[in-house]
Amino acid sequence: MxxxxxxxxxxxxxxxxxxxxxxxxxxxxxxxxxxxxxxxxxxxxxxxxxxxxxxxxxxxxxxxxxxxxxxxxxxxxxxxxxxxxxxxxxxxxxxxxxxxxxxxxxxxxxxxxxxxxxxxxxLVLRYSPLYRDLRTAQAEGRLGDIVSIEASEHIAPYHGAFFMRDWRRYARYAGPFMLEKCCHDLDLYNGVVGARPRYVASFGGRKSFTPANAPQGTGANDIEVYHRKPSGWMGADKVFDSDADIIDYQTATIEYENGVAMTFHTNLNVPDEFRRFCVIGAKGMAEGDFVRGFFNVHDARTSEKTVSKTYTAPSERSAHYGADEQMAEDVIAHITRGVPLPVSALDAIEAGILALAMDEARNEHKVVDLSPVWARYDALLHGEAQVAASAG
CATH class of the missing domain: 3.40.50.720 (NAD(P)-binding Rossmann-like Domain)
Structure with a gap:
């Protein structure tokens, strides 16, 4: 190829x-x-x-x-x-x-x-073995109707510091942090819910990477962790006094069009990082963690653990828990043989709109109703807006 x-x-x-x-x-x-x-x-x-x-x-x-x-x-x-x-x-x-x-x-x-x-x-996490197993458990009826989701993406200080130093520290270049980093995760749970988000509330800010929390020592060991991940275009050395305009923590609450509720939390300064979810349905519960590499399903009536799996990356070099390798394999198969992919551009747009609504809710301290956004989006996607404009 x-x-x-x-x-x-x-x-x-x-x-x-x-x-x-x-x-x-x-x-x-x-x-x-x-x-x-x-x-x-x-x-x-x-x-x-x-x-x-x-x-x-x-x-x-x-x-x-x-x-x-x-x-x-x-x-x-x-x-x-x-x-x-x-x-x-x-x-x-x-x-x-x-x-x-x-x-x-x-x-x-x-x-x-x-x-x-x-x-x-x-959106590489769609290709991860863990997510595929979650969707399999859901398709097998182990969860029943999805009721609520608790999820998070928490990253280690070395990675959070990278965001404070890289071009991604500016929302004008990257979009807000929820969009730049967490659209992966939001896409996953949109897929599990099977409906669009309707109402969004969110709170957050920057409290860890501030001058008051800068290391007091000046030795290499005191600051090495914050410069471990190299930055590229527009990179800078400042971390705790960075000119970044992104958050370093944020929570959000979402209600989907089908009534499912989700809470989502991100933090850029978590020393023992994790990226986990708990999907609770009427018949069972699925819990997993991409970083710590486990997936469990429990039956709601008996509390029996019906699925128990652990995961390891294919190699030390592997990123995204082996999902990159699967994505490459699937994209090659799609291009060369027309094999369908598990995620689309439309999924990506919907996850992005949710992330952007989270930032709007955070900035304006309000609950965002996405129904007018979906109406405008659908009209443009299906050509209805152009037809209406021509008719007018």
């Missing part, structure tokens, strides 16, 4: 190596990036990045390939997706798919024109 890349950052550099592992014939024919942070990763794996181009248009005109992969900063995604779709290409974009409600509307209109099947998205 041949690909071209717009935005050869750390993520697509790593994915390039994973795709090559899954497909020895995987080839990168070219890339567009003035400062390709992922180049070193490819070189370590003896993978050629292909020809460097100054613009996406020049690369698309010069090369022939099966898939355009987008790993540019989030605020550039919409334009790069548009360029790819207009050129008749199949496009894979990293998450989050876009960075605002307004961009979600624009993307919906774009997909109405070009179809959403040609746009793939890197």
């Amino acid at each position: 041949k690909v071209a890349i717009i935005g050869l950052g750390f993520r697509l550099g790593y994915l390039g190596a994973v795709f090559r592992e899954m497909d020895p014939d995987f080839e990168i024919v070219g890339y567009v990036d003035p400062n390709p942070a992922g180049l070193e990763t490819l070189q370590k794996d003896n993978i050629s990045p292909g020809t460097s181009y100054e613009t996406p248009e020049a690369m698309i005109a010069a090369e022939t390939f099966d898939l355009l992969m987008i790993g540019s900063p989030n605020f550039m995604h919409l334009d790069h997706i548009r360029i790819g779709l207009e050129a008749g290409l199949t496009v894979f974009t990293e998450k989050p798919i876009v960075t605002s409600i307004e961009e979600s509307y624009k993307l919906a209109a774009l997909l109405n024109t070009y179809g959403h099947d040609r746009l793939l998205v890197g």
Whole structure:
């Protein structure tokens, strides 16, 4: 499989190596990036990045390939997706798919024109063994009707500090933190609920990465953890006095259109990190943790544990608990043989809208009603807005 890349950052550099592992014939024919942070990763794996181009248009005109992969900063995604779709290409974009409600509307209109099947998205946790087992247990009727969900994504201080130093510290480039980091998780639970979120409330702020909490020592051991993960474009050294405008903790409460309720919590300064869920249904409960690697299901009537599994990553290098390898394998199968994928661009847009609503609720201290957003989104996605405008 041949690909071209717009935005050869750390993520697509790593994915390039994973795709090559899954497909020895995987080839990168070219890339567009003035400062390709992922180049070193490819070189370590003896993978050629292909020809460097100054613009996406020049690369698309010069090369022939099966898939355009987008790993540019989030605020550039919409334009790069548009360029790819207009050129008749199949496009894979990293998450989050876009960075605002307004961009979600624009993307919906774009997909109405070009179809959403040609746009793939890197919501990688959909490919994880743990999530697949959760959906299997649900399909087998072990949970019954879903009633409520408690979920979280908590990351370690070294990773939280990375967000305070990287370009992702600015919402104008990355979108709010719930969108940039937690859209993975929100997508998973949207899938489990099987309905769209309707009402959203949220609270949070920045209380850990502040000057008052900076280490008092000046030795390398005092600050090493906060610089362990390298930053790329627009990177900085400041952590506790960072100019970031993102949160370092947030909670949210969601009611879905079918009445299911969910609470979600994120924190960027958790020394023993975890990424867990408890899905409670009328007939059973499913509990799991992606980081700690377990999945249990209990019967509501007997309390019997009906499923008990543990998970380990395929290798020390593996990210996302083995989901990257499965995603690469599935994307290759989709491109070469038309095998369906477990997540779509429409799923990504819906998860993004939920994350953006969380930030709106937090900023404005209100409960956000998403019904008008879905009405506008659907009208654009299905062309109804254009028809109404023409009729008017």
